[in-house]
Amino acid sequence: MHRSVIAFPGREAISKGLDKSFYEEDVQVKDIFEQASDCMKYDLAKMCYGGTRIHVKWEMICLVTHCYAIYKVIERMYGKPRAFAGYSQGEFIACVAAGVFELSDTLRLIHQLESILMSESSHDECMYRIIGIHKETLEKCCQKVDENHEKVCVSSYISHTQNIISGKYNHVKKVIELAKKKGARWAINLYAEKAYHSPLRNRAAYRAKADFEHMKVFNHAGPVYSCYDGTKSYNGKLIRDKLSRQINHPIQWFTLVNNMKSEAIVDLIEIGPGCTVSANTRIADSTLNCKWIGNIGDL
Template sequence: MNAYIFPGQGAQFVGMGLDLYENHSVAQELFERANDILGFSITDIMFEGSADDLKQTKVTQPAIFLHSVILGKVMGEQFRPDMVAGHSLGEFSALVANGTLDFEDGLKLVSKRALAMQKACELQPSTMAAVLGLEDAVVEKICAETEGIVVPANYNCPGQLVISGEVEAVNAACEKLKEAGARRALVLPVGGAFHSPLMQPAREELAEAIENTKFNTPTCPIYQNVTTTAVSNPEEIKKNLISQLTAPVKWTQSVQNMVQDGAKKFVEVGPGKVLQGLVKKIAVSAETESATV
């Protein structure tokens, strides 16, 4: 069985999507529709902008979504997932890939999500940190014992967990994690505490938009970040997508469940190869490749 996986924030690169635009009429049409929907020329930034231009949250999230979704559309008949999953933002790309969301609704939700998260980040100084070389249980315990808000946010692969929360609490937890034997506990250059309780204002804003969007029955199950198991019920998908903003991304557990349910090959659809690297650390025998046209 083929699992199609979709990357999240951080996978962007200068010039992303230009080859698709120049070589495929379906891509050109979708990119132009995206410019109209967003109300600004995201293609100018994706194709010709600087790395700093691409880093703006209102640009980054739609740009990665567009690269993934349009690549999938261009693949046409070759695009045949038996199951899908996306890392954080990538969950929206996955939901277009399996027909739960249409292109336009998916893009509108991603844009709304990006702006809501940006606003939440501005309400309170917050950050994230990558922790390497410790058991998940140790990281969870130290977060729970640290004063202030700091929680596990991304279970990326065994021995790699990202924590998220208030700046002081994250810094304090990093010191304790190093003392506990972490190979590294490194604060990340991000604008806020994604997948933590501090995203509650964004969650409330996005919840309304999700509730008012039509979700179809998918063509294949999605393994969502919150539950890590196969989901096909549109109402359940909505609920999990709303929870995702304040809950951890359980990528390790999702990949393990996909393998258990028969996934032999993982195809990464979109910019970069980060997810393939994580899959290799979670399921050593799984085959991985990048989607190509």
Template structure:
């Protein structure tokens, strides 16, 4: 693999890694047809997982890859297959990386903090632990569209009634995800609508991620994370919990455990990248979820998708032009 410490980063460029929800059957099929590295990366993940991960994402059923325990390693692998291909094809090195929720683990691998195989193992366990923390059906998540953050936070506080519900993903202005106990989320949806939300959309997820209900999952994962070797990042990583960077491996481990039950400050992460002079980014994974969020947060940053041969080639060409 490319020696990250030897490469000269492009100072206005960042790589972003998506989280759960971007997975789909058939993802990266066209890229893989042109570039063997994609399937090779999935083969490496398969050695860790004990099943044929490429066959599953190409020929399985959507409900199979939507199981959190499978979604997390499969999506991490897809994102890092694109990252490896970017480096193999001579793409410029970013000066910063960030990932949304699960995607933060992809960002850590890209930055040289944790080895790929170790990350696959961790996120498989992370997914399993998060699912075990709250039985299916007892938790829920919903996207609140068109309402100010402070009104959403207040609606959640009013809706708790001794249960858990909170704003957990600050994805873009006017786009916040809430999560918690199913009944409390229903009450919060009604309160948000009453406060003027344009829409409140229940999300098809199997657990209330990034809430206090996920603390048992963090506790369960702590031993594996502690046993895993983390290195100081060779590329700046902007973390979800505090929208800031960190260089100490022990502190990064703690942030990655807190991230399981703390809100994702994605708006803050993008703003932190802009403050560092980032004007170009690639979404290193399937889909265009992050590209859409970035556009809503800060239009000074142009974020390109990379999961199709045409979009990958275009992003590579444009970034190479700006590098020269």
């Protein structure tokens, strides 16, 4: 594990379903779920594994608990990795796994953030993955449609020629039209509920500022790579502050992957449902060895 990064997925992974094999087979996982359920005053195991659809307000709470519990099994078996990372909201899980945040504090913070986000109107917002056009050209397309970058922008930098834009629907469609004229091959709708990682979330970031500032942090924790700037940090307060900024700033995954590579990371081990983080990492740099653990059989 000394040349590995443990990575966690964002909200979109919940659509893959949460496998219950770790919960059924491992006492430590059950203990973590019991603690999390006590904190949230709700049976999270039943919510995760009961077979019914998880309400959007509880998706990240369930995903964090599920992925963190699996990580603790891996840590017990194989030890700690060199560092941690999380794509988008997955960085919350990375902070808990690294020991920067307590699990209970993180669940309460996420619950508050979800309330803030759900209170904002976003009926005409969307996110699209644009493939086949250089990121600088895509930025120029966004600027041509919206000079102030308030209604549409690049919201996730994944590679030179595959990135994500967020914004108001009409503005995004205009950017897609321009991008296709410039050579873009595909524009894939991500069916996001909101235009995450963009200035359209400025108000949410402002409202959440105090909640982040009140989060207790621990400095003697494992290093975490930040989606905000792609760099690795050891300082708990700095990690927390960077995490708070990704709400309304683009994800710098391409930079993050390049930094991992330059710091001699060989393996990225993704924990949780699906393999979104691994896919984005391979798009950024196909030479990194990506693995994923979603069920107990993957061990």
